[in-house]
Amino acid sequence: MLYIDVIVPLPLQGVFTYSVPDSLADQIDIGCRVIVQFGKKKYYTAIIHRIHEDKKLETEIKEIISVLDKYPIVLPEQLQFWEWIASYYMCTLGEVSKAALPAALKLESETHVFLDPEFESQVSFTPNEEKIFYILSDTKPLRISEIEKITHISNAIPYVKSLVDKGAAYISERVKNKYSAKTETAYRLAKDFSDEELSQILDELKRAKKQLQLLYIFLELRHEAGNPPDFYILKKQLMDEAAVTAAVLDSLEEKGILNSFRFEVGRFNSIDATLKPIKDLTPDQSKAYNETNHAFTDKQVVLLHGITSSGKTEIYIRLIQDAIDRGEQVLYLLPEISLTAQMTDRLKSVFGNQLMVYHSKFNDNERAEIWQSLLTKDDCKIVLGARSAIFLPFRKLGLIIVDEEHESSFKQQDPAPRYNAKNASIVLAANFGAKVLLGTATPSIETYYNALEGRFGLVTLSKRYAEIELPEVVPVNTKDLRRRKIMKTILSPPLLDEMKEALSRKEQVILFQNRRGFAPLLECKTCSWTPKCEHCDVSLTYHKGQRVMICHYCGAVYSVPSQCPECQTPTLDVQGYGTERIEELVTEQLPEANVVRMDLDTTRSKRAYERIIADFELNITNVLIGTQMVSKGLDFDNVSVVGILNADSMLNYPDFRAHERAFQLMTQVSGRAGRKNKRGLVLLQTAHPGHPIISFIRNNDYAGFYETQINERQLFRYPPFYRLIEIVLKAKDESLVDSMAGEFGRILRQTFNDRVLGPVKPTVARIQSLYIRKILLKIENQASPSKVREMIDLCHKYVLQNSKYKSVLLYYDVDPM
The missing domain is CATH 1.10.10 (Arc Repressor Mutant, subunit A)
Structure with a gap:
């Protein structure tokens, strides 16, 4: 009898064994999908993990129902990668399977x-x-x-x-993620005119010189393309080539000479005729490119440390072309694909149809189509994607580029697997014998440490493109300005003055405030009451535009009370500043400004984000107010002033990575200023202008910043010298979660001694009505991950012998961010 072990997309340990009826025996293969009955009434799509003939198995094992695939949809390298993810990040193969496969490939009874x-x-x-x-x-x-x-x-x-x-x-996933393909207007001849007919048309247009010029250019471009019968050209390209207005095109269409139609230029199509050649590298870029190739001869991973606006993308493009020339595939990872329309367009313009984009803005059937295309076709050479793209079925992977490698967005938080795509990509590349390039202006401490230790190659690009100077960073002492009663709002007088100057010169401004909404909280002036979420231990954020209060942890929405529920007085007032309030403030203070806000509230759809970026690029809007979105993947020519409105909120966060994140974020935001035409100015508002991190940012001194951080990390046993494993326990009963956390911590200490910290209440100790406790393990790098997991599992099983703890939700977060 033939048996198979399958991965079922459920959070259950191990694989499950089914028998294969003789009628299906010749249809199965490792990596194929099969339908299996799980329990009495549920059916799932499972992946074949192993085929065997184990005679010891019991005869009442269930048979598979059917086989869905003629060829494997999960390749051996993927299964190997899944096993590593499950082992290292302490989750189940079923959870990895569920995260990896598009939902259209894993139908189940509840679909x-x-x-x-x-x-x-x-x-x-x-x-x-x-x-x-x-x-x-x-x-x-x-x-x-x-x-x-x-x-x-x-x-x-x-x-x-x-x-x-x-x-x-x-x-149903299609309903959840409605996706409209990006289209543009294109033009073609209204019919297949003969040479005689075309001559007659040209004669008739002699008095309409612009129409004649436009038609001549259209026919020339068609001739250059070999006069194909279905020749067309995009409206924008045709207007640019002929230097005419849309009215001229409309006239030719009204006369029945040209026809317009909508042409899809979305993620699955490109027009090769418009592809741009790869730019020549500057001497500094050429040096970095050659050093990168040299480093790849003996290192699998190379860090490209290039300051903001140094032209790292041009080096990436050259390396991508090299990989394609070798017949290899390239995975280009970005921290948040929805924030990188500029990068998508840039790569499309060079590589055209060889590029595919993979992310959650596509509906599930489209993601499944990309998956199948990678399995069966050779057209796709480059995949541009967010973290989930590491699960795609590559066959000839040769290079992985991780852009902005320092970003915490590469870490999956919920649900499991809680993997870090940057670290996982290094393992994925090793499975293929591929190379990994980590690129950033502000490397993570762990990455830079590995580069200095010789585990990674290190290439530095220290000059901006076209010799443009780094922006001047000027601290603004808000404590002193408030003491002297000069500063009455979050916008300091020096910042307002510089904004007015920039706008008078027709230049643009970016304001950075890492908090959305109108105000972080409402407060009663009489009794200091503040509204809190019923389900979470957090105050509610006031959103003035919607006239509601929202919990940014569970999403609960509350109406705004007209008076204080505690003292019954109508003295509720806003406290603090979110992006929405700053937008209102700038509009009041600078009526000449055309202001746009970019945060989670204004960019719910990809189209909204692209519209905001396009308007800012075209100078339709001239003041951009945003959260950390404005620091990622944006390149604007005309920004001369950047305002960082509250540096202290980042510097004072209770986390060992707080200073690292503050340095990275403020440096990246600063890099948006003066990128093309002139040196930019950054005004950094802080009550502590003498803070050492601010000094490092002003001087662009990454080396000095790194030295202070690495010494602290070693002293207090943090990464890169120790691995962290966070154990999170959640339950509706606070006393129950306290009891289990205390017991689990005690058992862990018997094995791991002082490597165990906690249990403790996190900063937000209740979310979605679940009370939370955390235990932190600090494990030496030399310790075997599999042995550590084995010991933790034993402790876990021992604690679960007490049946009252069965209802407590427990999970592991390995290498938490």
């Missing part, structure tokens, strides 16, 4: 199915497909379990999959 109202195909259905098709609705979803109950089909998943493949149905 919601819709009828596609646009389906008009004449394809034939099997009897079971027909039954399901006619009960589906395009407005009301049905779970697969409900479909099985209505149609009396014992396992409907294969038939639902077939309907999805035929375009007759889609699953």
Whole structure:
């Protein structure tokens, strides 16, 4: 009898064994999907992990229901990578499987199915497909379990999959992530004119010189392309080439000479005719490029430490082309893909159809399509993606670029697996024998330490592109200004003066405040009462535009009371400044400014983000107010002033990485100033202008900053000298979570001694009605991760012998950020 071990997408340890009926024995392969029954009524899509003939197994093992694939959709290198993720980050293979696969590839009993109202195909259905098709609705979803109950089909998943493949149905993820392909207007000839007809048209246009010029240029471009019958050109390109207005194009269309149509220029298509050549590198860039290649001869990982606006992207592009020339694939990781429209456009313009973009803004069927394309086609040479792109099925991976490697966004927080894509990409590359390039202006302490120790190669790019000077960073002493009653709002007089000057010169300004909403809290002036979330131990943030208070931890929304519930007086007032309040303040103080705000509230959709960036690039808006979004992946030519409104909030956060993050964030934000035309100015508002971190930022002294941090890390046993494992316990009963945390901490100390810190209450000790306790383990780097995990598992099992702790949620966060 043939048996298989499968990975079921559930948070359960290990793999599960099923038998294979003889009729399906020749269809199975490792990495293929199979439908299995799990429990009495649930069906899941599982991945074959191992095929064997173990005679010792009991005969009542369940059989698989069906095989979904003709070829493996998960490759051996991926399964090996999944196993490492599960082991290192202390989670289950099922959790890794669930995170890795697009939902369209892992149907289950609870998956919601819709009828596609646009389906008009004449394809034939099997009897079971027909039954399901006619009960589906395009407005009301049905779970697969409900479909099985209505149609009396014992396992409907294969038939639902077939309907999805035929375009007759889609699953619920498409509703959650509606995606509109990016399109632009293009023009082609209204019909296939003969040479004689074209000559006659040209004669008739002699009096309309601009129309004649436009048509001449169109025909020239068609001739250069070899006169293909389906030749077209984008509206923007045609207008630029002919230097005419849209009205001229409209006239030719009205005369029936040209036809316009919408052409998709989204993530799956590009127009090779518009591809730009790779730019020549400057001497400094060439030196860094050559040093990087040399470092790759004996190092798998290289750190490219290039200051802001030094042209690291041009080096990336050259290395990508080298990898493509060798027949390899490239993975380009960015911390937040939704914030990097500029990078997408830049790579598209050079590599065209060879580039694919993979992220959560695409609906699930599109992500599944990219997955299948990588498995079956050779067209895709580069994948640009956020952290989840590391799970894609690469076949010839040769290079991974991790841009802005210092970003904490590379770390997945919830749910499991809580992996760090930067660290995981190094393991992934090792599986393929590929290289990893880590690029940043502000390396993480751990990365820079590894580079200095010789584990990574190190290449430095210390000059800005075109010899532009780094911005001048000027601290503004807010404590002194407030003491002298000169500063009455969060905008200091020196900052307002510089903003006015910049706007008078038609230049742009960026203001950075890492807090969204109108104000962090409301407070009663009479009794100091502040509204708090019912489900979390945090105060509510006031959003004036929506006239609501929102919990930024659980998302709960509350109405704003007209008077204080405690003392019944109408003396509620806002305290502090969020981006929304600063937007209002700038509009009042500088009426000539055209202000735009960029934070989570204004960029819910990708289109909104792109519109904000496009307007700022075109100088339609001239003051950009934002959270840390403004520090990531943005390149503006005309920004001369940057204001950092509250440096102290970053410097005083209770975390051992606080100074590192403050240095990185403020340096990155500062780098947005004066990038092309002239030296920029950064005004850094702080009550402590003498703080050493501010001095390092002013002097762009990363080496000095690193020295102070690395000494502290070694003294207090933090990374890179120790590994951290955070154990998080959550329960609705506070006394229960306290009891289990205390017991678990006591048992851990018997094994790990003083390496155990806690349990402690975190800064926010209750979220979504769950009380939280944390235990921190500091483990020497030399310790075996598998042995550490084994010892922790033993302690965990010992504590769980007490049945009252079964309801406590416990998980591990390895290398927490």
